[in-house]
Amino acid sequence: MATFKLHGHPMSTCTRRAALIARERDIPYELVPIQFMAPELKQSAHLEFQPFGQMPYIVAQDDGFTLFESRAIGRYFATLGSGPELIPTExxxxxxxxxxxxxxxxxxxxxxxxxxxxxxxxxxxxxxxxxxxxxxxxxxxxxxxxxxxxxxxxxxxxxxxxxxxxxxxxxxxxxxxxxxxxxxxxxxxxxxxxxxxxxxxxxxxxxxxxxx
Ligand SMILES: N[C@@H](CCC(=O)N[C@@H](CS)C(=O)NCC(=O)O)C(=O)O
CATH class of the missing domain: 1.20.1050.10 (Glutathione S-transferase Yfyf (Class Pi); Chain A, domain 2)
Structure with missing residues (x-):
């Protein structure tokens, strides 16, 4: 079962950045497709999750936590799941x-x-x-x-x-x-x-x- 919904276009570089880090950490996600250049990107339902009208953003399936900016998503995913440490702590x-x-x-x-x-x-x-x-x-x-x-x-x-x-x-x-x-x-x-x-x-x- 997906832990996160990843809202983005499958070929968007930023969406794939978040997805590849989810996979590095063995975190299940479900892609919720967004079309490029769609008018919906600039409308309030989308802007509530990504204030700049871009992609991707994630929504946690358990508590509804949301996050945008692919590198911030990557940093968050690095603290979850399993696998080698991707952000050194020393x-x-x-x-x-x-x-x-x-x-x-x-x-x-x-x-x-x-x-x-x-x-x-x-x-x-x-x-x-x-x-x-x-x-x-x-x-x-x-x-x-x-x-x-x-x-x-x-x-x-x-x-x-x-x-x-x-x-x-x-x-x-x-x-x-x-x-x-x-x-x-x-x-x-x-x-x-x-x-x-x-x-x-x-x-x-x-x-x-x-x-x-
Ligand atoms: N710094 C943002 C950049 C987001 C971004 O530029 N997303 C592109 C796709 S890779 C996008 O939504 N383009 C459509 C648009 O800007 O209207 C991130 O890394 O998430």
Missing amino acids: PKAHARFEQAASVEYSQFDPIAAVILFEKVVKPFCGATPNEELVGKLLPLLESKLDGFERILGKQKYLAGDGLTLADLFFIPHGSIIFEKLGYGNLEKRPNVQRWWKDISSRPSWQAVKDGA
Whole structure:
């Protein structure tokens, strides 16, 4: 029986981020589909759960607890279920985890999200991508991946030698950038390539990569 209802679109990267972490922690969930660009997203029944008119959000089946923001959902799921510790508790390891989570969220995600919007969402909606903007962002993406290469040249994962949520947070947008769009020149970045192969082959991602 599902412990949570996960409201989102099966192919939304943010919905799949929450779903993959649920799977890492062996937490049963039921996907409640939401359509992209649906007018309902901007109406009060939805805004009550996700005030920005986006997805995903979760509703607990036992007490009705609700939460939005995929990374916050991931952090909550990391405290539930079973499996390896995804948020280290030892203070220095925890600090390194927070550093890695900030790297994913502030160095990679803002660039990846705009490229994804231009190259995937706009064509999906029948709009024309702004190739000039994408062209300006790609060198910036490359320089950020150089930073990832430096980090991953010293350790196995973003926060150290153990997998954490920071690595898992990266996967959905990483798959769009590296696999769907073929950006990132992984052949020139052996440590990013090794890390990507490792994290993207996890059963949790394999289970949701084609739909949460
Ligand atoms: N920071 C939010 C971002 C949510 C977000 O951008 N969701 C996208 C799908 S991945 C969405 O709802 N797009 C539709 C829209 O913005 O109207 C999260 O991680 O949950």
